[in-house]
Amino acid sequence: MKKIGLIPLRKNSKGIPGKNKKKMLGRPLFSWVLTEAAFSDLDEVFVFTDDTEIISYIEKEYYWNSKIKVLLRSDENATDTASTESVLLEFAKQVDTDFDVLCLLQATSPMTTRHNINAVLNKIEKESFDSALTVVKTHRFTWNTDGTPQNYDVFNRPRRQDFVGLLVENGAVYATTNAAFLKSKNRVSGSIALVEMEEASYTEIDNNADWEIVEKLLASRLQKNKSHQKIDYLVLDVDGVFTDGCVYYGAEGELMKKFDMRDGMGLEILRQYQVEVVIMTSENSELVEQRMKKLQIDNCFLGVKDKYAFLTQFLNHRKASFAQVAYVGDDVNDLANICSVGWSFCPANGTEIVKRHADYVLTNASAEGAIREVCEIIVRNNNRYE
Structure with missing residues (x-):
């Protein structure tokens, strides 16, 4: 089963100018998910972008990993109004739909790890789902605009430890079989599986304040995962x-x-x-x-x-x-x-x-x-x- 990853990148960003290339912990934002994808179970990883500077950077910096490839994205699919699905369709056409599983990875989710990617792929490859995506569990109480609660009884407010909570998309990883994608032309369809990620991965990077929060969360996770052995x-x-x-x-x-x-x-x-x-x-x-x-x-x-x-x-x-x-x-x-x-x-x-x-x-x-x-x-x- 051929599994390929796609990381779509746009040259322009309004919220944070040059966001994809801005340094998070000293590395371009997109490189966090790219590196994890390179060491995941994906067979190939494509960066699909209209930014020739990013293309040159990847060709120079990642020569050591043959899985990583770059393709030029069209101008019409790199606008503010272009949908992710239209980008997926353009990419699929460029590679002649030569894949069994297509995995969409978002560069704005630097908390994504190879283990998250593999877990999503396994839902399709080993558990026979048509598609899968990552979610986080939130224990927030949600409301309708008419002032009615959506997910709890205001007269019986549950304690956090007793509250099941909600599963919310974090926009990090999506995967679909070739057949399901060609039929639905959507990132997920058919029988859909969910893979939970840590709640910290839910923070969206829309402005500089978000950036600082995510950078601190990322540094904290790396440091918490440290272990000490004899130095070789x-x-x-x-x-x-x-x-x-x-x-x-x-x-x-x-x-x-x-x-x-x-x-x-x-x-x-x-x-x-x-x-x-x-x-x-x-x-x-x-x-x-x-x-x-x-x-x-x-x-x-x-x-x-x-x-x-x-x-x-x-x-x-x-x-x-x-x-x-x-x-x-x-x-x-x-x-x-x-x-x-x-x-x-x-x-x-x-x-x-x-x-x-x-x-x-x-x-x-x-x-x-x-x-x-x-x-x-x-x-x-x-x-x-x-």
């Missing part, structure tokens, strides 16, 4: 971690970066304890590449914008988990990893937002022994597992 991988940003964050330029471009020799010795000591060092930076710097060769660090990844997705892929390939990782970062593009790994660190001169989310704010600044300090902490931590 130390993942390091470069600028603001290895270096002081300054770059010296001349007529020929980048000339110098400042590194601390004590950091290099710390990494050499750390390798003696079988901890693998990984470099992950958004910049493409020849100076950095040369320095890492000098330090004999083989896992040096340059030009990585979506560090969370890349680290997820790296660990998946190694059959390892975030719990085995220590991460050092200093700025917003490190936030998702800072919130997710077993132990996260921020140099003393890192940005305030990273300091608020890191497990440990170092006493040393970047390029002044911060990495050496991390190495010593990891060695002490790992000794507890001996």
Whole structure:
């Protein structure tokens, strides 16, 4: 059974301009559901958009996952008035309805996980429903416009623990069989199954206040899911971690970066304890590449914008988990990893937002022994597992 995912994105957004590309915990909003879809049971994941900037970003950033593809969406189906169903029909035509199950994923639902996606797919594949969608349970009391209650007796108000509540669509995941979709031309039809998601996933992102709420909920969930194991991988940003964050330029471009020799010795000591060092930076710097060769660090990844997705892929390939990782970062593009790994660190001169989310704010600044300090902490931590 061929299962494909569709993430429709529009270039323009009135509520929050450029919403799909705006950074949530340092990552473009759409990348949260895209990464989860990439590691779900879907066979292919299509981003369907009229935004050529997003298309270029995806082609560059997600080359490591062959499941992820992009298609150009027509202008007429990227307007404020275009329905989601019209987008689904256009997409189905472009792929010649070459699927058994079509799964619609909304980029504005960053709380969606691969487990939610798989649960919806299983309703169709294993339980033989025609379609399925995600919902949340709400214990709110609802009313009609004429002043009559919809779901409870005002003279017998139930306690929350005794109230069944209501199931409400959260707009995150929908799936349908090919046959049901072609017959109804609707995202759900026939026998419909429901999959419950956490209530936090119900918050819609319509304005900046909503954005702040969802970002805090997402960070909180990542941090609550943290677990600690023996550290097997130390993942390091470069600028603001290895270096002081300054770059010296001349007529020929980048000339110098400042590194601390004590950091290099710390990494050499750390390798003696079988901890693998990984470099992950958004910049493409020849100076950095040369320095890492000098330090004999083989896992040096340059030009990585979506560090969370890349680290997820790296660990998946190694059959390892975030719990085995220590991460050092200093700025917003490190936030998702800072919130997710077993132990996260921020140099003393890192940005305030990273300091608020890191497990440990170092006493040393970047390029002044911060990495050496991390190495010593990891060695002490790992000794507890001996």
